[in-house]
Amino acid sequence: MKRLLSLISLLVLASMVLAACGAGAPAYECTDSLGCVTIGPDEPVHVAYWGVLSGADGTLGEDSKRGVEIAIDDMGGKFHDHDILLTTEDALCTPEGGATAASKLAADTSIVALIGSSCSDETVGGIAAITNAGLTTISPSNTRPALSDPNRGPDYAGYLRTAHSDAFQGKAVAEFAYNVLGARKAATIHDGSAYAEALQQVFADNFAALGGEIVAQEAVAKDATDMRPVLTSIAASAPEFLYYPVFVAAGGYITAQVREIAGLEDVKIAGSDGIFTPDFVEAAGANVQGMYLSSPDFSAFPEGYAAFVEKHNAKYSEAPLSIFHAHAYDATGIVFAALEKVAVIQDDGTIYVPRKALRDAIYATKDYKGITGSLSCSASGDCGAPVIAVYEIVNSDPASWNPQDAANPNPKKVYP
Amino acid sequence: MRTTFTERFVDLAVNAFLWGFRILIVLMIVLGTFFTIRAGKYSGEQWIDFFVFGVSQGAIYALIALGYTMVYGILRMINFAHGDIFMTGAFGGYFMAIWLNSTGFIDRNPILGLLIPILFAMLLAASIAMLVERVAYRPLRNAPRLVPLIAAIGASFFIEYAFRGFFGPGKYAYPPIRVLEGNWDILGINILKVQVVVAIAAFIMMAILYSIVMYTKMGKAMRAVSESKDNAALMGIDVNRIIVSTFALGAAMAGAAGVLFALVYRQIDFFMGFTPGVKAFTAAVLGGIGNIPGAMVGGLLLGIFESVGPSLFLEGLGITRAYQLKDVIAYTMLVMILLFRPQGILGERISKQKA
Numbered sequence: 001m002k003r004l005l006s007l008i009s010l011l012v013l014a015s016m017v018l019a020a021c022g023a024g025a026p027a028y029e030c031t032d033s034l035g036c037v038t039i040g041p042d043e044p045v046h047v048a049y050w051g052v053l054s055g056a057d058g059t060l061g062e063d064s065k066r067g068v069e070i071a072i073d074d075m076g077g078k079f080h081d082h083d084i085l086l087t088t089e090d091a092l093c094t095p096e097g098g099a100t101a102a103s104k105l106a107a108d109t110s111i112v113a114l115i116g117s118s119c120s121d122e123t124v125g126g127i128a129a130i131t132n133a134g135l136t137t138i139s140p141s142n143t144r145p146a147l148s149d150p151n152r153g154p155d156y157a158g159y160l161r162t163a164h165s166d167a168f169q170g171k172a173v174a175e176f177a178y179n180v181l182g183a184r185k186a187a188t189i190h191d192g193s194a195y196a197e198a199l200q201q202v203f204a205d206n207f208a209a210l211g212g213e214i215v216a217q218e219a220v221a222k223d224a225t226d227m228r229p230v231l232t233s234i235a236a237s238a239p240e241f242l243y244y245p246v247f248v249a250a251g252g253y254i255t256a257q258v259r260e261i262a263g264l265e266d267v268k269i270a271g272s273d274g275i276f277t278p279d280f281v282e283a284a285g286a287n288v289q290g291m292y293l294s295s296p297d298f299s300a301f302p303e304g305y306a307a308f309v310e311k312h313n314a315k316y317s318e319a320p321l322s323i324f325h326a327h328a329y330d331a332t333g334i335v336f337a338a339l340e341k342v343a344v345i346q347d348d349g350t351i352y353v354p355r356k357a358l359r360d361a362i363y364a365t366k367d368y369k370g371i372t373g374s375l376s377c378s379a380s381g382d383c384g385a386p387v388i389a390v391y392e393i394v395n396s397d398p399a400s401w402n403p404q405d406a407a408n409p410n411p412k413k414v415y416p
Numbered sequence: 417m418r419t420t421f422t423e424r425f426v427d428l429a430v431n432a433f434l435w436g437f438r439i440l441i442v443l444m445i446v447l448g449t450f451f452t453i454r455a456g457k458y459s460g461e462q463w464i465d466f467f468v469f470g471v472s473q474g475a476i477y478a479l480i481a482l483g484y485t486m487v488y489g490i491l492r493m494i495n496f497a498h499g500d501i502f503m504t505g506a507f508g509g510y511f512m513a514i515w516l517n518s519t520g521f522i523d524r525n526p527i528l529g530l531l532i533p534i535l536f537a538m539l540l541a542a543s544i545a546m547l548v549e550r551v552a553y554r555p556l557r558n559a560p561r562l563v564p565l566i567a568a569i570g571a572s573f574f575i576e577y578a579f580r581g582f583f584g585p586g587k588y589a590y591p592p593i594r595v596l597e598g599n600w601d602i603l604g605i606n607i608l609k610v611q612v613v614v615a616i617a618a619f620i621m622m623a624i625l626y627s628i629v630m631y632t633k634m635g636k637a638m639r640a641v642s643e644s645k646d647n648a649a650l651m652g653i654d655v656n657r658i659i660v661s662t663f664a665l666g667a668a669m670a671g672a673a674g675v676l677f678a679l680v681y682r683q684i685d686f687f688m689g690f691t692p693g694v695k696a697f698t699a700a701v702l703g704g705i706g707n708i709p710g711a712m713v714g715g716l717l718l719g720i721f722e723s724v725g726p727s728l729f730l731e732g733l734g735i736t737r738a739y740q741l742k743d744v745i746a747y748t749m750l751v752m753i754l755l756f757r758p759q760g761i762l763g764e765r766i767s768k769q770k771a
Binding site: 054055056058059192217218219220221223224225226228229230232233235236237248249252253256257260261262279282283284285286 | 457458459461462465466469470473580585586587588589592606608677681682683685687688690691692722723724726727731736737738739740742743
């Protein structure tokens with residue numbers, strides 16, 4: 001038995017030596033400053049998605065994840081005869097969750113690039129780990145303006161996004177409230193998250209610049225349920241327009257309770273892309289009728305988008321759950337387009353991916369024909385084509401949710 | 417016993433710090449109140465609104481706190497799964513209400529339409545609590561005190577994620593009850609109907625529970641077991657049965673609280689029990705853990721301070737966005753009670769055998 005074992009190991013050793021000689025070509029030497037990812041002939045190309053996949057905001061991340069999956073399907077699930085492997089990590093829509101998910105993914109040296117995160121808070125918590133591991137991530141749905149600020153700091157070197165910056169979204173809502181609704185006194189509520197805090201401030205600045213008055217800027221805890229006290233406090237300053245760009249849980253509680261407060265029976269209410277989902281309609285109940293929500297303008301997306309929605313509905317047998325699926329699809333497309341440019345493919349099928357070159361190639365993306373528009377990435381990581389629309393919810397039945405529907409959309413686009 | 421100079425110095429420093437802290441908090445409260453009232457931003461009616469919101473929230477806290485306090489009274493154990501029992505009640509009530517609503521029963525019989533989901537929720541919550549007691553706590557009855565505590569945390573996670581598995585992570589909207597929409601005019605004050613009904617229902621439940629504990633044979637047995645398990649057993653009391661009925665009673669209160677919560681806030685999810693659970697535990701400690709009227713007082717006070725506090729104390733001090741600090745008020749109250757009156761507002765003196 002022992003003799004047999006040693007014989008076999010000898011044979012294996014011999015065959016390995018022979019194989020090495022047979023390859024002949026000089027081995028690739030990695031000179032990239034951030035190192036290379038080596039993908040063996042039978043190994044898959046490994047990309048990761050991180051974002052919120054559970055909790056009240058789970059559909060936000062799930063929706064983007066589906067965009068990534070469809071993008072991979074469209075490539076036939078293969079990159080140069082290597083399977084594409086997608087790993088997902090739940091980042092819980094919190095800074096702590098983002099940090100945990102990012103460190104876990106950063107420790108995996110087989111990962112080529114990442115798509116994510118969902119919530120700006122997750123990026124704030126996790127981006128340092130990703131950048132320091134030499135990886136690059138493209139977020140389909142982070143909208144906090146500071147994330148792509150030219151002075152965002154070295155931790156953000158590995159961060160880009162295909163989502164719009166809220167610098168555009170807050171402005172669009174302010175213009176809608178002031179010019180279309182004719183509101184002159186507005187109040188805002190945020191939940192302390194990186195997303196909501198910044199977005200309501202952009203709105204407030206723009207609304208004030210237009211000549212309106214911000215009468216109250218309140219905040220609640222993200223897990224608060226009793227909104228009546230804070231709404232009563234806001235009612236004391238009698239706003240005509242109430243803007244709360246928060247997430248599903250808090251947004252649902254505010255909407256369900258706002259009409260019960262003396263002085264707020266007729267106030268116009270509005271939210272943003274964080275609650276642009278049928279889950280929010282389910283949580284908020286009948287009061288959502290007539291509420292305004294801002295979001296990317298689906299009707300401004302190029303033709304490819306309609307085909308995407310068809311594929312989506314066939315694959316998952318339901319309409320998209322949220323709004324950033326197309327942005328996730330484009331983010332995945334940008335990653336693989338850049339990979340195509342920089343990947344070094346050996347004759348035996350081994351692929352070397354120089355990390356810094358990949359990052360540079362992603363930043364150099366220019367006029368990429370995506371389904372959200374023609375995308376070019378700026379030096380500070382903005383790849384999105386920011387076209388914002390304001391929608392009105394016309395039916396409080398979550399089953400009727402279908403903003404992409406041509407004949408009978410809910411919510412319905414009202415601005416611009 | 418002689419103490420060294422350093423020991424005395426450290427003692428003095430700690431005392432000075434604690435007194436400084438107490439004075440600081442009291443000063444903040446007084447100054448904040450003074451400036452807020454001088455600013456006159458809120459009308460009298462709005463203050464009453466804050467107060468009423470606080471009472472209905474506090475009544476729900478009190479109902480949950482009862483379960484914590486009863487179990488602690490008997491087993492000297494914090495049942496951290498209690499918040500999730502509250503959640504199971506809300507889910508039970510929700511599915512019952514959805515079914516009744518779809519048959520049109522709620523519109524025809526509004527009172528029964530309210531009562532049946534509550535009773536069903538109480539039944540469901542009580543059965544789940546009895547199951548948890550049997551599976552997770554009874555085998556550990558004689559283990560060191562930390563062990564059942566950890567088991568309780570495990571049970572809490574188990575219930576949460578079992579419900580997540582069954583019903584998904586999303587939110588469910590409780591069906592609107594038409595008779596509860598709108599306001600009532602009580603003594604010239606407009607109060608939301610649902611708040612009044614919830615507060616009254618909670619007080620009735622608490623009164624029932626209190627009379628069970630004080631005036632029935634089972635209540636007497638509960639109090640006996642709480643004094644001493646061994647002596648109660650010697651007197652012929654079935655200790656296991658009494659412990660199970662304590663869990664069931666506390667859980668029934670939590671189950672009812674779950675439906676009341678769903679009536680007021682209109683949405684439920686698998687994780688909804690966590691925050692109210694922690695708050696109710698705070699309320700139980702505020703009132704004096706192990707003390708039933710204490711839990712009621714603690715819950716009400718906590719609810720009222722949370723609702724009135726941010727506007728009354730914090731805005732006057734120039735703190736903007738005060739409602740984000742609602743929880744700070746709740747937990748500052750807890751710290752204050754532990755500093756000023758460690759046994760709680762109505763707390764029992766902790767005797768040697770119980771401590």
